[in-house]
Amino acid sequence: MKRFALLGPGTFSEEAARYLLDNGKESVELVHHRLISDVFLSTVNGETDYSIIPVENTIEGSVSLHLDWLVHEVNLPIQAEWVFPITMNLIGFKEELPLLPGDSLDEKLRGMTTVASHPTALAQCRQFLRAQMPQADLHETGTTAEGAHFVKDNGPGKGYAAVGTKSAARLHGLDILFEQIQDHNNNFTRFVLVGAEPVHLDKPNEQKTSILVTLPEDFPGALHQVLSAFAWRRINLIKIESRPTKKMLGSYYFYIDIEAPMDSVLLPAALAEIEALGCQVRVMGSYPSYTYIGS
Amino acid sequence: MKRFALLGPGTFSEEAARYLLDNGKESVELVHHRLISDVFLSTVNGETDYSIIPVENTIEGSVSLHLDWLVHEVNLPIQAEWVFPITMNLIGFKEELPLLPGDSLDEKLRGMTTVASHPTALAQCRQFLRAQMPQADLHETGTTAEGAHFVKDNGPGKGYAAVGTKSAARLHGLDILFEQIQDHNNNFTRFVLVGAEPVHLDKPNEQKTSILVTLPEDFPGALHQVLSAFAWRRINLIKIESRPTKKMLGSYYFYIDIEAPMDSVLLPAALAEIEALGCQVRVMGSYPSYTYIGS
Structure with a gap:
């Protein structure tokens, strides 16, 4: 059983980790942290075997600061890398939709009042949000997962939605109202796996x-x-x-x-x-x- | 009168902008936006003369996505660049300190319950927070400025503090409880100014x-x-x-x-x-x- 530290839960890091590790030979445990410094340190201190670090194009923390940590603060070799597409979803309460005015989903989206997410995630869905929900207030959160948390906390009936991952929706028992709402389909995040030992995965590379x-x-x-x-x-x-x-x-x-x-x-x-x-x-x-x- | 679009208010972008422009020959107006896409578009659409964009080491959005925008989405030449140190401050209510247990500031900090900021800002102050406020809950916000906003909203008497810029403290009428709490002093953010016309500034370059x-x-x-x-x-x-x-x-x-x-x-x-x-x-x-x- 190997332990992997990562930013999460409900993050792109978690979705990318599940993609990489699900077909792996070893059984795995994901250990979630909220700060990238804690991710690194859990592996340095031996509490986990590997850290999963977004190092390019990420909206989860700052790429250059992650790289700096890898170079200056910790001495863990890179054991794997992979790229994972950034896809954004509109997340909310499906049960709320019948209460909103209009017949089509398009009309109902115009009844929503607030969209919560990380500022960069909101910026990446700008065209969708301007076209479909121009009336909605933007509420900025520290992570996309926290946007979903905010929607869940406020409950149905207020017309709140979040922009984020499918795993954030699952985590908070919310529904995917609209898939793939990002303006561009060619955004990928690059992740590296760092740790003392090599990993063995059943994938072409x-x-x-x-x-x-x-x-x-x-x-x-x-x-x-x-x-x-x-x-x-x-x-x-x-x-x-x-x-x-x-x-x-x-x-x-x-x-x-x-x-x-x-x-x-x-x-x-x-x-x-x-x-x-x-x-x-x-x-x-x-x-x-x-x-x-x-x- | 020139108009400059930037992420703000209360951000590192705002502090960097004031540093660059305060000694300038021209009178300036700062136009704050919450999304980097809106910053760019305000200049593209002619509502502002320049955009101020963090492009390296930033915690305000994703560097690589900002660069991608500059390369793929907008066609505005770079007219200036500058680097600005990232310094973090502990922000809160000074009036609250006498109510907290202990005599010294160090002791009083241990009575604080919550620290709010952008996750990367919290990660950059990890050593300070672990040493001085190990008991405090971390509350993640979309920007450092929003961390200060969160503290202000919750009012004094709860032991809430934020990590962020001095301009965020000023903006929300809060006090600087502790200056320069970042773990490392060698972090700089690089900014570029993009727009149709050259700028004229009284600085060596x-x-x-x-x-x-x-x-x-x-x-x-x-x-x-x-x-x-x-x-x-x-x-x-x-x-x-x-x-x-x-x-x-x-x-x-x-x-x-x-x-x-x-x-x-x-x-x-x-x-x-x-x-x-x-x-x-x-x-x-x-x-x-x-x-x-x-x-």
Whole structure:
């Protein structure tokens, strides 16, 4: 039995975790926390085996702060990554709909008074909300799950609805009034699983390696020199991102995702070459990457 | 009179805006919105002259979604950027302190029952909250400003406090109980100002140019080839970040910040060379960058 710490319950993190782990070989327990610092710390302290961290495109906390924690505060290798689509639902009391004026669902939505959710979730459903519920007050909550909680707490009969996940609706015994209300369908959140041991999952995957490279000094072309080590070996870089080192203003490290496992022939040679150039290299993890297949 | 749209009131965006604009030559009006989509749209629709957008390290919305909006949804050039320190304060009712048990402020803080704020703000003050107020319930709100609003609404006598900006305390007539309660002092939020016209501010600055480069196809070393155009001209790149194009899975563009104005001799030549390689280049703006001097 493995224990996974994550932001939740009722979050995108929970939905993404269930997708990743449901087909896994091991039985799992999800341990929910409300603060990302508590998620990390439960794994650092050995209360859980893994942390599930949204690291890209997330509305659950700040991506760059999550990455900073991973780099500066904890020393847990990445054991897996996956991307999961962000889909938003309008959540409320189905029993309330007959009480609202109008015949169609469209007309009834115009009778709703308040929509509660995380501000970014509301912003992502702007077109839907403007078209279908222009009269509704927006109520901002700290998480999408808390939006559903707010609706539940206020009870039926007031015309309250939330924007959020299906698991938040289930958690609070609410109904999905409208599925997929997000303005764009091409938003994905990227998650990583960090922990001391590798995970074993029954899913097709490609292998990736993530490294941090700190340049010896801030000189023009330093990054170009680092990338040469990969380019001439024809090693493909998937992602590259510069981040402040926090030690000195204007000093940067580079977070680089590589389309190759650490045990490939060429990658260790490339990293050795980069270190020989005077750069610091830290391997954040070499791990399987899972693509969401659709439900 | 210029009009600036931003997330607010009582936000870090508002404090950063006041820092940037207070010494400006022009008289300004701040127009507050609660959703980042409404901030952008007010400038697109001509109701405001500029939008102020947090684009790095922010707890006000999602950085990557803000950048995506700037890239995919609106066509407003960047006219300025600046970084602003993230400092958190404990906000509450000073009149309430004599009612709480204990003599020192430390003892009194242990009598407080609830701390309200944005989840990421609470996570950033974790060490302070664990040490000084381990008994307090955490109440998560959609913004730090709303945390202060929640405290004000519940009135004195209940031992409620919020974590947030000084401007949120002022806005709601609350007091600063404790300054600078964040765990780390090296967190900065980066803001950009977007709009049709250049701004004129009385501050020392360096000039930067931001570009988007879309590679012709995903081949190993493509990025290396692009960076060569800068490296041999000794043009310094400050920041580089790959982002999905959203058109095709696995297709990326690169967001690159360059330490040179667009009207320098070498930069246009480098961009022409990159285009000749088959890349698409879009200039996001060439603008002054202001460093926060401290208050």
